[in-house]
Amino acid sequence: MTQTLPNSGNGKTTTGPRKALSPALRYVLRRLFQAALVMVLVMVGSFLLVKLAPGDMVDAMAGTRDLTADQMAALRERYGLDQPVIVQLLRYMALLVTFDFGYSPINAAPAMDVILNRLPVTAILVVCSVSLSMVIGTVFGVIASRNAGKPVDLLLSMFMLLLYATPSFIIAVLMMLVFSVKLNLVPIAGFESIGMGYTGLTRFFDIAHHLILPVTALCTFYIAIYGRIGRASMLEVLKLDFVRTARGKGLGEGRIFYVHALRNALLPLVTMAGLQVSSLFGGAVLIETIFGLPGMGRTAFDAVFQRDTNLLLGVVFVSSLVVVIVNFLIDLLYMVLDPRVNLK
Amino acid sequence: MTALLEIENLRIGQGNNAPIVEQLSLSVSRGETVGLVGESGCGKSLTALSVMGLLAGNLGVRDGKIRLEGDEIQSLPQRKLRHLRGEKMGMIFQEPLTALNPVMSVGVQITEVLRNHRGMGRAEARTRAVELLRLVKIPDPEARLDEYPHQMSGGMRQRVVIAIALACSPSLLIADEPTTALDVTVQAQILRLLKQLQRDENLGLLLITHDLGVVRQVADRIVVMYAGSVVEEGLVDEVLDNPRHPYTAGLIAARPSGSFAEGAARLAEITGSVPAPADRPAGCVFRDRCKQARPECEARRPALERAPTGHAVRCHFPLAEGSPA
Ligand SMILES: Nc1ncnc2c1ncn2[C@@H]1O[C@H](COP(=O)(O)OP(=O)(O)O)[C@@H](O)[C@H]1O
Ligand SMILES: [Mg+2]
Numbered sequence: 316m317t318q319t320l321p322n323s324g325n326g327k328t329t330t331g332p333r334k335a336l337s338p339a340l341r342y343v344l345r346r347l348f349q350a351a352l353v354m355v356l357v358m359v360g361s362f363l364l365v366k367l368a369p370g371d372m373v374d375a376m377a378g379t380r381d382l383t384a385d386q387m388a389a390l391r392e393r394y395g396l397d398q399p400v401i402v403q404l405l406r407y408m409a410l411l412v413t414f415d416f417g418y419s420p421i422n423a424a425p426a427m428d429v430i431l432n433r434l435p436v437t438a439i440l441v442v443c444s445v446s447l448s449m450v451i452g453t454v455f456g457v458i459a460s461r462n463a464g465k466p467v468d469l470l471l472s473m474f475m476l477l478l479y480a481t482p483s484f485i486i487a488v489l490m491m492l493v494f495s496v497k498l499n500l501v502p503i504a505g506f507e508s509i510g511m512g513y514t515g516l517t518r519f520f521d522i523a524h525h526l527i528l529p530v531t532a533l534c535t536f537y538i539a540i541y542g543r544i545g546r547a548s549m550l551e552v553l554k555l556d557f558v559r560t561a562r563g564k565g566l567g568e569g570r571i572f573y574v575h576a577l578r579n580a581l582l583p584l585v586t587m588a589g590l591q592v593s594s595l596f597g598g599a600v601l602i603e604t605i606f607g608l609p610g611m612g613r614t615a616f617d618a619v620f621q622r623d624t625n626l627l628l629g630v631v632f633v634s635s636l637v638v639v640i641v642n643f644l645i646d647l648l649y650m651v652l653d654p655r656v657n658l659k
Numbered sequence: 660m661t662a663l664l665e666i667e668n669l670r671i672g673q674g675n676n677a678p679i680v681e682q683l684s685l686s687v688s689r690g691e692t693v694g695l696v697g698e699s700g701c702g703k704s705l706t707a708l709s710v711m712g713l714l715a716g717n718l719g720v721r722d723g724k725i726r727l728e729g730d731e732i733q734s735l736p737q738r739k740l741r742h743l744r745g746e747k748m749g750m751i752f753q754e755p756l757t758a759l760n761p762v763m764s765v766g767v768q769i770t771e772v773l774r775n776h777r778g779m780g781r782a783e784a785r786t787r788a789v790e791l792l793r794l795v796k797i798p799d800p801e802a803r804l805d806e807y808p809h810q811m812s813g814g815m816r817q818r819v820v821i822a823i824a825l826a827c828s829p830s831l832l833i834a835d836e837p838t839t840a841l842d843v844t845v846q847a848q849i850l851r852l853l854k855q856l857q858r859d860e861n862l863g864l865l866l867i868t869h870d871l872g873v874v875r876q877v878a879d880r881i882v883v884m885y886a887g888s889v890v891e892e893g894l895v896d897e898v899l900d901n902p903r904h905p906y907t908a909g910l911i912a913a914r915p916s917g918s919f920a921e922g923a924a925r926l927a928e929i930t931g932s933v934p935a936p937a938d939r940p941a942g943c944v945f946r947d948r949c950k951q952a953r954p955e956c957e958a959r960r961p962a963l964e965r966a967p968t969g970h971a972v973r974c975h976f977p978l979a980e981g982s983p984a
Contacts, residue, residue: 556757562713563752564772564823565745578762653762654807 339650346646350639355408357635358628362407365624366400375622376420394418407628416629421621426629429614434633436506437603437610439522441595443530448537449588453581455538456545461572463550471542479539484601487532491605494528501527504607529606533599537591544587548580555579582653589645597634662686662726663863664710664748664831669723671705671714677936678721680705680887684963687863689830692854694878694895695867696910700933702887703867704753707833710865711750712740727831746776748831749824753839755817759808765819766804772826791822796852814845821852828860835867850877871914875899883907886933886944889963893970903970903977905949943975951976 373390376382382390391397394417395406410417416426459471495503507513507522552558553576561571600612611630618627650656664687672678680702687693695703708714710725712732725732727747732740744750752758759768769791770784779787785804792800795818808816817837824832834853838846854877857864866878874881874895881898883891883906891904902908909929931948934940943961946952955975965971 556752556754557760559713560752560758560820560823561760563711563744563750564775564826565741565743566771566775567741570771570775575760575763579760654764655761655809 342650343647346643350643353639354632354635358408358411358632359404361628361631362404363400365628366403370622371396372418372420372622372624375624378621411632416632417625419618419623419626419629421617421623421626426623426626429626430611430629430633433609433611433614436608437596437599437612438637440526440529440533440599440603440608440610441592443526444533444537444595445588445591447530448534448591449541449584451534452538452541453545453584455542456547457549457577457580459542459546460549460553463546468546472546475539475542477539478535479543481535483532483536484605486535487528487602487605490528490531501525504605506608529602529608532602532605533595540591541584541587544583545580548583549576552576552579578652582649585645585648585652589642592641593638596637597630663689663691663728664865665724665726666706666710667724667726669706669709669725670721671702671709671718672721672936673718677939678887679718679936680709682888682963683723683884685882685889685892687831687865689863690857690861691880692857692864692866692878694874694881695865695884696869696871696874696881697884698910698933699869701884703884704835706884707750707835707865707867710831710833711744711748713744713750742776745772745829746827747829748833749826749829751817751820751824751832751834751837753836755813755820755840758820759816761808764805764807765811769804769819769823769826772823776827787826788822791826792819794825794856795819795822797822812845813841814849817841817845817849818852821849821856825856825860829862831863831865832857833865833867836869837866838873839868839870853877871899871911883910886939887936888944888973889971890945890973891971892963893968897968897970901970901980903972903980904945904974905951905978906945908978909948943973 371391372394373382373387373396376390377387388397395403398406407417414427416430418424419426419429422429455471455475459468459475462468491503494500502508502525505525507518507525511521513521553572558571558576561575566575597611597615599610600616602608603610603613604616611634615627615630615634617623618630666683666685669680669683670678671680683702683706685693685695695706697703705714705718709720710727710732712735714720720733727743730739730743732743735743759765766785766788769788770779770781773779773784773787774781777784788804789800792803797803797815797818803811803815808819811819821837832853837853838849841849850873853864853866856862857877866873868874878895880893881891881895882889883898883904885906891898891902891907898907899911902911906929913929929948934944934947940947940957942957942959943949943952946956949956953976959975961973961975963971963973
């Protein structure tokens with residue numbers, strides 16, 4: 316006897332990742348293609364936007380040394396800036412494929428080198444703050460939901476509201492005043508101690524020491540977000556029918572809470588992590604500035620104000636690439652966490 | 660027959676509000692199928708949940724006794740009660756589509772019961788899970804174990820829920836409208852399966868439904884509920900062929916496919932709807948909707964009177980035996 320009835324639950328019956336690999340593979344390939352398309356669109360869009368803005372690379376050069384009109388025209392010709400925009404665009408895209416971002420006049424170096432130099436700073440900052448805030452926030456949220464309505468929940472909710480409402484730069488400055496200036500426990504700014512020639516583990520601890528405050532400052536707001544989403548998500552999941560089934564079969568509250576409910580409640584938190592990466596990568600200008608960290612946000616900021624279009628476009632390219640890759644990974648993680656993910 | 664489940668004078672309420680279920684008594688013996696019927700909202704599910712000790716946090720058993728094989732459920736510590744669930748009593752719910760955890764495989768959801776109550780190892784539990792899926796007639800059970808609920812149809816999922824409920828061979832099975840959400844053909848299959856399992860495993864089965872046809876098909880006794888309490892109770896044939904409470908007679912008459920009881924169809928359908936717990940009238944709770952209501956019905960609440968045959972009715976003026984109104 317075979318059931319042929321369609322399940323009316325969530326639309327079409329999908330073939331899960333375990334049963335057949337080919338839909339999963341096709342899904343991955345399709346997502347990769349989408350990602351590539353997004354990258355092309357982002358680059359064409361930002362290139363045109365930059366060209367629309369007044370001033371170009373030669374103007375930026377003219378700001379640092381005196382150039383005659385003839386010299387400027389010669390430079391424009393040399394960099395192809397006298398060509399029609401469409402030609403410039405095609406040339407630029409052709410170079411991009413080889414990861415050549417062109418020359419950065421304000422750094423007097425290839426833009427690629429500048430970016431490769433600064434990428435690790437932001438990468439470390441983002442990876443540390445995302446993982447820390449996600450873990451701490453989720454733990455807070457789960458504890459709060461487990462004790463919903465009790466004093467622990469109220470205390471945690473108040474604490475999270477405080478973190479949520481205080482701008483991170485204020486927290487940054489306060490921490491700096493207390494821990495660096497007053498107590499002298501951590502360095503006040505910078506990514507690492509300059510000129511000490513640290514290597515290996517010593518360098519690792521030196522960098523960690525420098526990043527304690529900026530990472531904490533970037534975490535506070537997101538701890539509150541994860542905490543609130545986690546709490547709400549757990550409480551929502553605990554109302555679902557399958558929790559009653561789990562109780563009905565005599566499982567302990569621990570298993571119901573940490574195995575049955577938590578696995579379902581994690582999904583929105585993973586989505587949030589993707590958003591957080593996207594927003595911190597390049598969006599941490601304020602914190603990077605306060606703590607004197609030469610990161611991507613800082614670099615973009617300088618590039619905009621000094622009309623270094625190549626550097627700006629390079630930063631946009633790398634940031635978008637990271638965001639696209641992270642979102643792709645999040646989708647894959649979703650596939651693992653939720654067997655219902657529609658592979659169509 | 661010794662009573663497996665005894666509910667005596669149960670009252671369920673929320674805080675100090677009017678009780679939702681009151682003066683409710685019923686019993687289920689080993690090897691017996693009892694059909695619990697009544698319009699939706701009359702308290703059938705709450706009664707079932709109170710037996711399992713699974714009432715929502717805002718509700719509670721305010722009075723009365725629930726005994727399972729002599730153990731008083733309300734006075735058991737949580738840990739003991741947890742062991743009774745799954746070990747001695749299992750429950751099947753109305754919505755098979757949402758009753759299973761969507762992110763855990765069917766196999767894990769069955770084996771965790773066995774590992775929890777029986778301390779089985781992974782392999783042993785898996786072997787037993789395959790047997791269980793075979794018991795509930797799921798084809799190709801080994802392969803099905805690794806599937807997720809969304810890969811199964813509603814009927815298949817309900818079979819899995821039944822397998823979970825029966826995993827530790829309980830003596831009592833409560834099925835709360837187990838087929839309401841399913842297609843008609845699947846309904847019949849599931850009912851047949853339930854009936855067969857009940858016989859083979861000598862289960863006491865409390866089958867909640869609002870379908871009198873289902874009761875006629877599978878139940879030995881019927882308990883008719885109205886607005887939180889029992890209004891009529893007895894052997895299925897006796898009650899359905901010979902309803903003595905006007906409400907039961909109305910339910911029978913309201914059946915789309917006609918009536919079992921000769922003459923019951925002559926009664927008009929019941930008008931109005933079940934009053935909310937706070938709006939139940941004084942005296943007989945059914946009098947607002949009763950064609951036979953007299954002043955007496957307002958003055959005092961009728962008791963559940965039991966005839967020597969076991970046929971019980973809660974009415975001051977029951978329909979005459981043998982010839983309903
Ligand atoms: N958690 C709850 N809190 C308050 N009232 C409830 C709750 N659950 C159910 N009720 C009310 O109890 C009454 C009986 O519900 P229920 O037992 O589910 O009826 P049914 O006979 O349809 O299964 C309904 O009026 C319902 O609104
Ligand atoms: Mg119900």
